[in-house]
Amino acid sequence: xxxxxxAHKVSLFILFILLVDQLVKIWVKTNMSYGxxxxxxxxxRLRIHFVENNGMAFGLSLGGSWGKLLxxxxxxxxxxxxxxxLRVLIKNKASFGLLACFGLILAGAMGNILDSVxxxxxxxxxxxxxxxxxxxxxxxxxxxxxxxxxxxxxxxxIFEGNFPQWFPxxxxxxxxxxxxxFNVADSAITIGVLSLILFHRSFFTAETDKKQQxxxxxxxxxxxxxxxPVESPQTDSN
Numbered sequence: 001x002x003x004x005x006x007a008h009k010v011s012l013f014i015l016f017i018l019l020v021d022q023l024v025k026i027w028v029k030t031n032m033s034y035g036x037x038x039x040x041x042x043x044x045r046l047r048i049h050f051v052e053n054n055g056m057a058f059g060l061s062l063g064g065s066w067g068k069l070l071x072x073x074x075x076x077x078x079x080x081x082x083x084x085x086l087r088v089l090i091k092n093k094a095s096f097g098l099l100a101c102f103g104l105i106l107a108g109a110m111g112n113i114l115d116s117v118x119x120x121x122x123x124x125x126x127x128x129x130x131x132x133x134x135x136x137x138x139x140x141x142x143x144x145x146x147x148x149x150x151x152x153x154x155x156x157x158i159f160e161g162n163f164p165q166w167f168p169x170x171x172x173x174x175x176x177x178x179x180x181x182f183n184v185a186d187s188a189i190t191i192g193v194l195s196l197i198l199f200h201r202s203f204f205t206a207e208t209d210k211k212q213q214x215x216x217x218x219x220x221x222x223x224x225x226x227x228x229p230v231e232s233p234q235t236d237s238n
Contacts, residue, residue, distance in 0.1 A: 104192030
């Protein structure tokens with residue numbers, strides 16, 4: 001029963017992130033032209049900047065139609081593995097912190113999969129300077145199943161400058177931090193992975209302590225069970 005409740009909590013957590021990711025993407029896709037920008041709070045360092053990419057997180061990509069197809073299939077396989085591993089963790093009563101980390105990664109992967117699998121079919125194309133895309137256009141989408149483009153929109157060029165002349169490899173070159181454009185799904189994956197790296201010891205230490213406590217309680221219960229009555233040896237009355 002407890003495992004079932006935990007599974008429901010994790011499922012709702014994943015569903016919430018997935019819903020936020022898709023709502024933001026659909027709003028951007030249907031309200032902005034490709035390349036449009038909106039300054040958040042009037043500050044040019046926090047922007048909604050609509051772009052699309054054919055590939056991985058933060059705009060990274062594999063080239064060509066076959067690269068796109070392989071990446072979409074790889075994502076589906078990865079999501080299948082994550083679902084299986086989450087079920088194992090829930091069955092083994094892992095801490096909610098550990099489950100939340102894998103839930104973030106799974107939700108992010110699923111969010112970008114939906115773009116890759118369906119967006120090419122359900123949206124019209126987004127063109128720089130053109131009208132916003134239409135959801136379920138009468139003439140059909142801009143591509144085929146599994147060939148959709150991932151929608152990215154968050155662009156935070158917090159600071160920029162030039163590397164000093166003595167700096168190796170990039171001496172004198174211009175840099176921007178943070179350059180990649182990303183989405184809610186990318187953020188979920190990044191937060192989940194970083195949390196696992198930073199807090200994995202505490203997650204697994206807590207699991208070990210919990211199992212040791214359960215073992216100790218079980219041993220105490222076994223020890224506390226009274227033994228049955230011992231029959232006294234019979235003596236010969238003669």
